[in-house]
Amino acid sequence: MSVLSAKRKRAIALLSLTSIILITLDLQGSASTSVLRGTFGAYFRPIEGVARVVTRPISNAWYGITHYNDVTEENNLLREKIAQQEGAAVAAAASVRLSQELLALNGLPTLAGINSVSAQVIGDSPSNFSQTVEINQGSDSGIKVGMPVMNAAGLVGKITKTFTRRSIVMLITDPEYALSVKVINNPKESPNVIDDPEAAATSTSSTSTTTTVPTTQATSNIPGFTPGATTIPLNTINVTVSIPSLAPTLTVPVSGALPVRETGMLEGRGPTRVPIVRFIDSAQRFGTILPGAPIVTSGGSLSLAPPDIVVGTVTKVSDRLGTAGPILEINLVADLTNLSFVRILLYQPITERVTP
Amino acid sequence: MSSVLLAMQTTLLNDMRPFGVMAHVMVLFAASAGVVYGSEIGALAGLIIGLMYDSVLTTPLGLASLVLGATAYIAGVFPYLVRDSSWWSKIIAVAMASAIGEILFPVAQAMVGYSGWVQWRVLTVALVVGVVNLVFAPVMLLLTKWTLKETLVG
Numbered sequence: 001m002s003v004l005s006a007k008r009k010r011a012i013a014l015l016s017l018t019s020i021i022l023i024t025l026d027l028q029g030s031a032s033t034s035v036l037r038g039t040f041g042a043y044f045r046p047i048e049g050v051a052r053v054v055t056r057p058i059s060n061a062w063y064g065i066t067h068y069n070d071v072t073e074e075n076n077l078l079r080e081k082i083a084q085q086e087g088a089a090v091a092a093a094a095s096v097r098l099s100q101e102l103l104a105l106n107g108l109p110t111l112a113g114i115n116s117v118s119a120q121v122i123g124d125s126p127s128n129f130s131q132t133v134e135i136n137q138g139s140d141s142g143i144k145v146g147m148p149v150m151n152a153a154g155l156v157g158k159i160t161k162t163f164t165r166r167s168i169v170m171l172i173t174d175p176e177y178a179l180s181v182k183v184i185n186n187p188k189e190s191p192n193v194i195d196d197p198e199a200a201a202t203s204t205s206s207t208s209t210t211t212t213v214p215t216t217q218a219t220s221n222i223p224g225f226t227p228g229a230t231t232i233p234l235n236t237i238n239v240t241v242s243i244p245s246l247a248p249t250l251t252v253p254v255s256g257a258l259p260v261r262e263t264g265m266l267e268g269r270g271p272t273r274v275p276i277v278r279f280i281d282s283a284q285r286f287g288t289i290l291p292g293a294p295i296v297t298s299g300g301s302l303s304l305a306p307p308d309i310v311v312g313t314v315t316k317v318s319d320r321l322g323t324a325g326p327i328l329e330i331n332l333v334a335d336l337t338n339l340s341f342v343r344i345l346l347y348q349p350i351t352e353r354v355t356p
Numbered sequence: 357m358s359s360v361l362l363a364m365q366t367t368l369l370n371d372m373r374p375f376g377v378m379a380h381v382m383v384l385f386a387a388s389a390g391v392v393y394g395s396e397i398g399a400l401a402g403l404i405i406g407l408m409y410d411s412v413l414t415t416p417l418g419l420a421s422l423v424l425g426a427t428a429y430i431a432g433v434f435p436y437l438v439r440d441s442s443w444w445s446k447i448i449a450v451a452m453a454s455a456i457g458e459i460l461f462p463v464a465q466a467m468v469g470y471s472g473w474v475q476w477r478v479l480t481v482a483l484v485v486g487v488v489n490l491v492f493a494p495v496m497l498l499l500t501k502w503t504l505k506e507t508l509v510g
Binding site: 005008009011012015016018019020021022023025026027033036037040041044047048050051052055058059062063123124125126127128129130132160161168170174175176268269270271272273 | 359360362363364365366367368369370371372376377378380396397399400403404406407408409410411412413414415416417418419421422425458461462465468469470471472473475477481485
């Protein structure tokens with residue numbers, strides 16, 4: 001009996017040591033752990049596939065019982081939203097097209113110029129302490145670790161692991177997720193509009209001429225903000241935009257009334273708590289951040305995401321003493337609880353690109 | 357048996373989340389092994405089950421193995437705390453060990469640098485997993501006796 005116990009203790013010690021070595025290797029980013037996972041995946045995927053088929057009726061029954069009322073309410077809400085947005089969609093497409101042309105004209109990068117891969121979400125993380133989803137595209141499609149993932153609404157997360165034909169996406173709400181973002185603080189005061197052509201003629205060079213397209217903002221739920229996330233191929237749109245008047249209406253921005261941007265760090269906090277943005281500089285120029293201010297990715301040579309992908313809006317501002325700056329709670333535009341299809345931007349910052 | 361349970365974990369139980377918490381059949385299996393066969397065999401079973409579970413998680417490989425090994429070891433200690441362990445005390449032991457195991461997951465994650473998951477929500481998760489595993493413990497205890505009989509025990 002004691003011999004058997006000693007054998008078991010040795011086996012326990014050996015397995016524990018193996019686990020510790022595996023943890024160390026995995027944390028160091030060793031390829032051997034990926035090979036182990038891949039090998040086990042090859043064995044386990046067929047079993048999981050069969051289990052998925054067998055258990056689907058039970059899952060569906062569970063959803064039917066627990067989510068029936070929610071689905072009915074959501075259906076009604078969606079019908080109403082579709083009715084509201086149908087009319088605005090064409091004008092919105094035109095706005096985006098104009099915006100992209102303007103950016104291209106000035107040699108500025110747009111999201112339309114970044115290749116992307118569409119993927120289907122095929123599974124969630126089987127854990128209570130991880131906010132990840134699995135998608136059905138991998139390194140075969142050019143996906144690499146760190147690439148940003150978005151859906152039609154906005155940013156969803158980033159790629160954290162790739163296999164040949166599948167990848168793991170860490171969602172924004174995961175506590176390990178962090179990303180540099182911009183807060184766009186809209187000016188409160190409206191600009192001075194000069195209608196008098198003579199006055200316009202005598203204005204100084206600080207004035208700017210603007211033409212106005214009928215104001216319809218349907219590309220985003222955020223008032224006054226057209227997201228860069230909505231991209232339309234330049235050669236597929238054929239929309240006539242009517243400009244009502246080309247009379248010289250001059251808009252003179254009030255000093256400091258232009259939208260001001262300030263960068264901060266977005267951090268996830270788990271599935272039950274909304275993400276926050278820290279390290280916002282409490283500069284006087286930036287003014288008071290109000291709920292509703294849009295949050296977009298900041299981009300830059302070190303950021304894994306390109307600039308101007310919509311992330312969400314500010315819902316709560318918690319001021320802190322001293323120069324610590326406020327903490328902003330964020331309402332994400334993407335619904336992470338119900339992801340079906342996502343788009344992976346094949347984007348890598350300059351610092352990550354490997355030259356051949 | 358472990359493969360089938362893992363498949364259930366990644367499919368059915370992953371979809372059905374009462375109170376937003378996923379029921380944890382892998383923890384249940386490890387705890388049952390500990391209660392039925394004692395700490396040593398339980399720990400061995402837990403370490404092996406955990407390694408399989410690790411392969412489908414995104415946390416560092418080996419972490420779930422240590423957690424499930426510890427869970428099963430703790431579960432194996434419970435029967436010694438009562439004089440004459442009856443069937444219902446074993447069920448309670450499985451539920452308590454499951455709740456402890458669920459708390460051990462974020463603690464272990466914090467020890468390797470993933471500290472964001474140590475939140476008050478962990479207690480809710482542990483409570484829900486404990487209650488769900490209390491319900492399924494009788495079936496799992498029988499399954500554990502049947503499946504581990506010819507292998508680890510010898």
